[in-house]
Amino acid sequence: xxxxxxxxxxxxxxxxxxxxxxxxxxxxxxxxxxxxxxxxxxxxxxxxxxxxxxxxxxxxxxxxxxxxxxxxxxxxxxxxxxxxxxxxxxxxxxxxxxxxxxxxxxxxxxxxxxxxxxxxxxxxxxxxxxxxxxxxxxxxxxxxxxxxxxxxxxxxxxxxxxxxxxxxxxxxxxxxxxxxxxxxxxxxxxxxxxxxxxxxxxxxxxxxxxxxxxxxxxxxxxxxxxxxxxxxxxxxxxxxxxxxxxxxxxxxxxxxxxxxxxxxxxxxxxxxxxxxxxxxxxxxxxxxxxxxxxxxxxxxxxxxxxxxxxxxxxxxxxxxxxxxxxxxxxxxxxxxxxxxxxxxxxxxxxxxxxxxxxxxxxxxxxxxxxxxxxxxxxxxxxxxxxxxxxxxxxxxxxxxxxxxxxxxxxxxxxxxxxxxxxxxxxxxxxxxxxxxxxxxxxxxxxxxxxxxxxxxxxxxxxxxxxxxxxxxxxxxxxxxxxxxxxxxxxxxxxxxxxxxxxxx
Amino acid sequence: xxxxxxxxxxxxxxxxxxxxxxxxxxxxxxxxxxxxxxxxxxxxxxxxxxxxxxxxxxxxxxxxxxxxxxxxxxxxxxxxxxxxxxxxxxxxxxxxxxxxxxxxxxxxxxxxxxxxxxxxxxxxxxxxxxxxxxxxxxxxxxxxxxxxxxxxxxxxxxxxxxxxxxxxxxxxxxxxxxxxxxxxxxxxxxxxxxxxxxxxxxxxxxxxxxxxxxxxxxxxxxxxxxxxxxxxxxxxxxxxxxxxxxxxxxxxxxxxxxxxxxxxxxxxxxxxxxxxxxxxxxxxxxxxxxxxxxxxxxxxxxxxxxxxxxx
Numbered sequence: 001x002x003x004x005x006x007x008x009x010x011x012x013x014x015x016x017x018x019x020x021x022x023x024x025x026x027x028x029x030x031x032x033x034x035x036x037x038x039x040x041x042x043x044x045x046x047x048x049x050x051x052x053x054x055x056x057x058x059x060x061x062x063x064x065x066x067x068x069x070x071x072x073x074x075x076x077x078x079x080x081x082x083x084x085x086x087x088x089x090x091x092x093x094x095x096x097x098x099x100x101x102x103x104x105x106x107x108x109x110x111x112x113x114x115x116x117x118x119x120x121x122x123x124x125x126x127x128x129x130x131x132x133x134x135x136x137x138x139x140x141x142x143x144x145x146x147x148x149x150x151x152x153x154x155x156x157x158x159x160x161x162x163x164x165x166x167x168x169x170x171x172x173x174x175x176x177x178x179x180x181x182x183x184x185x186x187x188x189x190x191x192x193x194x195x196x197x198x199x200x201x202x203x204x205x206x207x208x209x210x211x212x213x214x215x216x217x218x219x220x221x222x223x224x225x226x227x228x229x230x231x232x233x234x235x236x237x238x239x240x241x242x243x244x245x246x247x248x249x250x251x252x253x254x255x256x257x258x259x260x261x262x263x264x265x266x267x268x269x270x271x272x273x274x275x276x277x278x279x280x281x282x283x284x285x286x287x288x289x290x291x292x293x294x295x296x297x298x299x300x301x302x303x304x305x306x307x308x309x310x311x312x313x314x315x316x317x318x319x320x321x322x323x324x325x326x327x328x329x330x331x332x333x334x335x336x337x338x339x340x341x342x343x344x345x346x347x348x349x350x351x352x353x354x355x356x357x358x359x360x361x362x363x364x365x366x367x368x369x370x371x372x373x374x375x376x377x378x379x380x381x382x383x384x385x386x387x388x389x390x391x392x393x394x395x396x397x398x399x400x401x402x403x404x405x406x407x408x409x410x411x412x413x414x415x416x417x418x419x420x421x422x423x424x425x426x427x428x429x430x431x432x433x434x435x436x437x438x439x440x441x442x443x444x445x446x447x448x449x450x451x452x453x454x455x456x457x458x459x460x461x462x463x464x465x466x467x468x469x470x471x472x473x474x475x476x477x478x479x480x481x482x483x484x485x486x487x488x489x490x491x492x493x494x495x496x497x498x499x500x501x502x503x504x
Numbered sequence: 505x506x507x508x509x510x511x512x513x514x515x516x517x518x519x520x521x522x523x524x525x526x527x528x529x530x531x532x533x534x535x536x537x538x539x540x541x542x543x544x545x546x547x548x549x550x551x552x553x554x555x556x557x558x559x560x561x562x563x564x565x566x567x568x569x570x571x572x573x574x575x576x577x578x579x580x581x582x583x584x585x586x587x588x589x590x591x592x593x594x595x596x597x598x599x600x601x602x603x604x605x606x607x608x609x610x611x612x613x614x615x616x617x618x619x620x621x622x623x624x625x626x627x628x629x630x631x632x633x634x635x636x637x638x639x640x641x642x643x644x645x646x647x648x649x650x651x652x653x654x655x656x657x658x659x660x661x662x663x664x665x666x667x668x669x670x671x672x673x674x675x676x677x678x679x680x681x682x683x684x685x686x687x688x689x690x691x692x693x694x695x696x697x698x699x700x701x702x703x704x705x706x707x708x709x710x711x712x713x714x715x716x717x718x719x720x721x722x723x724x725x726x727x728x729x730x731x732x733x734x735x736x737x738x739x740x741x742x743x744x745x746x747x748x749x750x751x752x753x754x755x756x757x758x759x760x761x762x763x764x765x766x767x768x769x770x771x772x773x774x775x776x777x778x779x780x781x782x783x784x785x786x787x788x789x790x791x792x793x794x795x796x797x798x799x800x801x802x803x804x805x806x807x808x809x810x811x812x813x814x815x
Contacts, residue, residue, distance in 0.1 A: 127751070129689075129751040131750070173645065174649075185645070188620040203785065204788070208749050209749045209752075209771050210767065211656070211747040213783075214788055214792055215657055215661075215811050216653060216656055216657075217791055217792070217795075218652075219652025219655070220649055220653045223648075223649050224649070242696070266564060267564040269588075269674075271566075271673065309696060309717075309721055309722070311717035311718055311721060312715035312718035315717070316715075368644060370641060371565055400642055401565075402643050432509050435509070435640060435641075437509075437646045438646040439644070440643040440644060440645065441645055443645050453508060454506065454508060455509045455510060455639065455647075456508055456509075456647060457636070459629070459634070459635050460510060460636050460647075460650075463629065463635045463650060463799070464637070464647050467648045467649075467650065468648060470798050471791055482648065483647070
């Protein structure tokens with residue numbers, strides 16, 4: 001199958017290149033390794049051991065990467081040195097945070113030098129007057145929000161992986177999360193970046209002034225999935241904590257009723273902080289896992305949150321409840337205590353962990369559709385899964401139209417993985433056919449390259465490749481990602497033989 | 505193979521691309537409200553108009569797809585019919601002009617920065633092709649972010665033809681307040697979400713928006729830092745925009761700016777005098793030069809104009 005082909009292809013490539021993907025024989029120190037060790041320190045450049053195999057994958061089902069030397073720099077100067085050494089030896093570089101990506105974006109292709117953010121974990125400065133914080137890329141998302149609490153602020157993007165994912169990874173993927181409905185995704189919360197280009201130059205993109213001079217290179221860099229360089233410092237905006245919050249739990253007989261309610265809330269001119277839907281299957285799994293207090297007899301539940309000043313959110317909460325009842329809500333309840341609220345959110349955010357109770361494997365999709373098409377596309381998603389005899393659960397950022405169909409399966413069952421991929425392909429097709437996009441927050445990585453043609457014309461992708469080349473003319477940063485092979489500018493020659501359908 | 509989602513079939517866009525063609529120096533003029541931004545256009549440059557008119561407005565999706573020759577006033581009048589507005593600045597001129605310059609609304613604390621409101625763009629490339637970037641939905645991370653790159657690029661990378669803009673509901677109540685004794689720098693800590701805080705060196709204006717009850721509560725809180733009275737509108741703004749860090753406004757040099765109105769918490773200053781030239785770092789200048797070369801190798805798009813003096 002294609003996964004095997006990819007692995008074989010990469011193994012062949014690296015031997016042809018005369019590189020050193022394989023562990024060197026004892027006492028023979030590869031010159032690339034030696035130079036990297038001299039630039040950092042011996043203990044911060046790894047070429048073998050358990051860590052190396054961890055680097056082969058991320059949190060997706062893709063498993064075909066081969067990592068070259070794994071480096072743990074502590075400064076922009078060290079990252080710059082790594083870039084120059086990698087260049088000298090004709091090696092690609094792949095940035096890496098916590099490896100929680102779901103699109104294979106951090107999978108090392110072609111035995112690249114892997115640059116980890118894990119030794120750059122300081123919160124450097126909190127600047128309340130300018131409403132920003134300078135942080136290093138390895139800072140964990142939730143740690144930043146916890147740190148900002150003492151000042152009365154938080155970092156708005158809150159992906160489900162926020163307990164482990166890094167700010168550098170959030171920048172690379174332009175990460176979202178439930179509360180991005182009102183507050184916007186990572187791009188809206190990053191004002192400046194210090195980055196190291198693949199050629200070794202250190203550049204500060206954007207700025208904390210109102211309209212930074214020059215092209216918005218900051219905006220171009222955020223969401224570029226590690227293909228433009230390595231982020232060494234990030235100026236994030238800090239958001240004041242709302243003085244009050246109300247969290248409503250609405251139950252419905254059908255997913256359609258829940259989806260219709262979401263559209264009606266937005267159409268009524270209310271922009272809640274979050275609007276999350278879970279179907280009955282995932283609600284049952286969550287309840288069995290954490291016992292958050294969700295009703296397991298409802299066809300779907302809608303978690304709606306409004307935050308702000310107490311009087312105004314009371315009005316919004318009441319209107320949301322009314323709209324819900326008018327659209328078939330069988331029950332509306334409000335979290336009465338902070339503890340109850342926290343538990344509901346814990347249930348929502350651990351939904352993916354809860355799946356392990358049901359089947360050993362899952363494949364989490366990520367597409368966006370116009371809100372008004374949510375109900376129709378969801379019905380199609382269930383029909384597609386039925387046709388392929390795959391179990392699907394839906395838990396999603398309904399307010400943004402961001403679907404996360406979760407295909408649950410046991411990969412040991414013969415033919416199951418093929419069915420999962422076939423169903424996934426049809427779900428992506430259905431989303432695009434409804435006027436949606438390939439990814440709302442996970443990115444393209446290697447997962448959705450083959451679908452880029454469904455959204456963009458060749459001219460569109462040609463221009464995306466131009467943007468990339470301005471930062472990385474030789475395409476040495478995270479090659480083989482985002483754009484399909486024919487469009488990946490001068491992607492490292494060695495990767496040209498990677499089969500297109502790496503997902504099998 | 506099916507047609508890609510973003511394939512362009514709008515005859516107005518195709519006609520615009522035809523007019524741009526693939527040869528000769530070319531620029532686009534809107535209402536010329538920001539005509540000198542980035543420097544004077546080279547002589548003998550052919551000047552075109554961008555296509556106009558709404559393509560698709562979906563209030564329930566909070567998106568509007570519009571051709572950028574449309575004026576912001578006209579666009580916002582259409583949104584207002586459905587109780588919505590956008591982050592575009594209401595200072596005259598066209599949507600294309602505002603996006604090309606990257607100018608934020610006066611109330612950007614409340615409406616957000618323009619650069620985050622542009623969801624999808626279509627432009628004519630230096631070789632006369634219509635190129636799309638971004639996507640039609642409010643949330644999208646598919647592919648490289650051409651919309652961000654186009655905001656503020658002064659038409660030097662492509663000639664804007666169409667944009668899909670995120671819209672937002674118009675709040676129930678909008679109120680401008682003025683004080684002659686408040687410390688403007690105390691406002692951000694006093695209220696949760698002011699839509700604008702303006703200061704001209706003596707008076708302070710605050711715009712409060714939202715539910716009537718919230719605006720009333722915020723207004724009471726403002727009372728703790730000064731005497732505020734309701735006024736019809738914000739002060740008149742000066743033509744030149746300075747870009748400073750919000751904290752730099754404390755030590756603003758009014759000899760250099762001349763008369764000014766500053767946006768507290770944002771850092772924009774509308775001033776009598778232009779801001780002294782700022783310089784790109786060598787590294788940013790390098791990337792910018794390469795960007796220009798990638799998108800417009802012969803330098804035919806808006807010749808004479810530079811973004812940050814990069815070329």
